Amino acid sequence: xxxxxxxxxxxxxxxxxxxxxxxxxxxxxxxxxxLKASKRMDIPFDFILYKHGPYSFDVEDTLxxxxxxxxxEGIDTCPxxxxxCLNPGKNAxxxxxxxxxxxxxxxxxSEICKLTGKKDVKELERLATAAWIVNQExxxxxxxxxxxxxxxxPHITKKQARDAYHEIIPFLP
Amino acid sequence: xxxxxxxxxxAIHGFVEFDNLERELIDSQPMQRLKYIHHLAMxxxxxxxxxxxxxxxxxxxxxxxxxxxDSVFREDKISALIKERIGEYIQEDQIQSWRRIVxxxxxxxxxxxxxxxxxxxxxxxxxxxxEKLTSEIIKKSEIAKILQEKLRKKAVQDIxxxxxxxxxxxxxxLTPWKTLLNEMITGNSFGADRMDYLIRDSHHAGVTYGRFxxxxxxxxxxxxxxxxxxxxxxxxEYNSIxxxxxxxxxxxxxxxxxxxxxxxxxxxxxxxxxLKKKLPGGYFPTEWxxxxxxxxxxxxxxxxxxALDEKNKLHKYAERLLCRKHFKTVYQMNPLHKxxxxxxxxxxxxxxKKELGEDNVIERKKDPKSESNDFPVFVNxxxxxxxxxxxxxxxxxxxxxxxxxxxxxxxxxxxKNMVEGKIKKxxxxxxxxxxxxx
Numbered sequence: 001x002x003x004x005x006x007x008x009x010x011x012x013x014x015x016x017x018x019x020x021x022x023x024x025x026x027x028x029x030x031x032x033x034x035l036k037a038s039k040r041m042d043i044p045f046d047f048i049l050y051k052h053g054p055y056s057f058d059v060e061d062t063l064x065x066x067x068x069x070x071x072x073e074g075i076d077t078c079p080x081x082x083x084x085c086l087n088p089g090k091n092a093x094x095x096x097x098x099x100x101x102x103x104x105x106x107x108x109x110s111e112i113c114k115l116t117g118k119k120d121v122k123e124l125e126r127l128a129t130a131a132w133i134v135n136q137e138x139x140x141x142x143x144x145x146x147x148x149x150x151x152x153x154p155h156i157t158k159k160q161a162r163d164a165y166h167e168i169i170p171f172l173p
Numbered sequence: 174x175x176x177x178x179x180x181x182x183x184a185i186h187g188f189v190e191f192d193n194l195e196r197e198l199i200d201s202q203p204m205q206r207l208k209y210i211h212h213l214a215m216x217x218x219x220x221x222x223x224x225x226x227x228x229x230x231x232x233x234x235x236x237x238x239x240x241x242x243d244s245v246f247r248e249d250k251i252s253a254l255i256k257e258r259i260g261e262y263i264q265e266d267q268i269q270s271w272r273r274i275v276x277x278x279x280x281x282x283x284x285x286x287x288x289x290x291x292x293x294x295x296x297x298x299x300x301x302x303x304e305k306l307t308s309e310i311i312k313k314s315e316i317a318k319i320l321q322e323k324l325r326k327k328a329v330q331d332i333x334x335x336x337x338x339x340x341x342x343x344x345x346x347l348t349p350w351k352t353l354l355n356e357m358i359t360g361n362s363f364g365a366d367r368m369d370y371l372i373r374d375s376h377h378a379g380v381t382y383g384r385f386x387x388x389x390x391x392x393x394x395x396x397x398x399x400x401x402x403x404x405x406x407x408x409x410e411y412n413s414i415x416x417x418x419x420x421x422x423x424x425x426x427x428x429x430x431x432x433x434x435x436x437x438x439x440x441x442x443x444x445x446x447x448l449k450k451k452l453p454g455g456y457f458p459t460e461w462x463x464x465x466x467x468x469x470x471x472x473x474x475x476x477x478x479x480a481l482d483e484k485n486k487l488h489k490y491a492e493r494l495l496c497r498k499h500f501k502t503v504y505q506m507n508p509l510h511k512x513x514x515x516x517x518x519x520x521x522x523x524x525x526k527k528e529l530g531e532d533n534v535i536e537r538k539k540d541p542k543s544e545s546n547d548f549p550v551f552v553n554x555x556x557x558x559x560x561x562x563x564x565x566x567x568x569x570x571x572x573x574x575x576x577x578x579x580x581x582x583x584x585x586x587x588x589k590n591m592v593e594g595k596i597k598k599x600x601x602x603x604x605x606x607x608x609x610x611x
Contacts, residue, residue, distance in 0.1 A: 048346070049346040051401075155404065
């Protein structure tokens, strides 16, 4: 088992909850991508640019594994309307006995979760996609970034993309 | 006069028709090679009928991908809203050219498979996969030559983009249009690849688990604007939701009863072990020309020689595969054990290896995977829902996982007793990292 990945996810879930997040799968994945893009800690998951912006099948599979041993649990608070919220489960302390996060890593998680905790999935998609362009295409010009985001995700307007870029840039290296 | 249309009778779909260009590709050496690659590796040791090949599956995927394409682009299914998004691609000349690309992507999508299909995929060096080899072969072999002579310049790349799983692309994301076409081949819920292998494998294995109604399911597919992404996506009409439920249940049962069958798994493990000893450096080559030279046949001939010759250094490994001297199961992971002690499987493997010796224990494990079955459902022009909201069946289909431990037959009873004793200790939290039991 990749206990470090499990411990990071549990830490993100706890911090997102503290910041009032819905804390569904998308919230966790986008937060993990922004942490990876910030390069402030090693995030052991691969991401691709998928339909909803940066996405990780690794994280999705890890969430399934964590559910299988009750490290996390899904709660359907609004069945048929929204997806489930994810909370620590009764074996949530288990990964901690194999992997502990450093203080600076916990600080990075806290800061990114403060940014993402109050965002809805559409806002998170914009932030993460803008971060993807900066990170993958090494682009720094906000107009070019806005154009690229709009090209890749036509439903995101250039203005929304530019705003997302300005919001995310203080967190990127 | 030269014949313009040709056909092959397929065991599943009846006549599969193709034209001269497709015939040239079917007759090419890389495609003919697939006749000698078993679709389910050595599953025929358990299900004697499961001797079918990647070749027939490739024809089946081409056929189903075409049916999906023709269904979703039927004029009465394309609303004004969809037309606005994809108008440039559905002009008469354009749509025919994309139909051709989708057919060829279906036909060629598995051309880079190693001998024994997925069972040997771990024997490729890091960074390689059958998808990457497929791209190489489409780009560089005689297939590229045939395609470049007859089709537009970009066709080769278009075929690769649509044939290979876009979820594995780390660079160059696909456009929404190509993502849509790619889903017709590789899609998790309705891809032609998945539909064909479920029906074909269940037919040849002689089991009923993999059956569903592909005709009604394909009829119910249509392009929608996914409310989550605001982009075009492959969706399903509300009235056909039960067909998707049947497909996803079929997949669940095929995985739990056939693909993850415990004896099938030990054959895969023994095959990997045999090839690891046989191949130079323990890996298959990654040069596409070399891959095209190897099929199951060459490997099976050498394996049989080794099984019959006691002096052959691979004798004991070949014997396990060909003389039914495979290892036997001493533990099959139980989800309740895992909840009580998340490390139970690894702890048992470690314990048995220490007590019985490394060479006498083989473990096979697959963690649960997220199934991503939450596709858009077309209720009416103004209402697109999510499958998870509409179907509790789809939402609650469990992810299949397994953990198996095998030992040689001669120590089977001893191994079983050791496992039983150790489990009791682990789940009561007496040793290891077990979480205390109730």
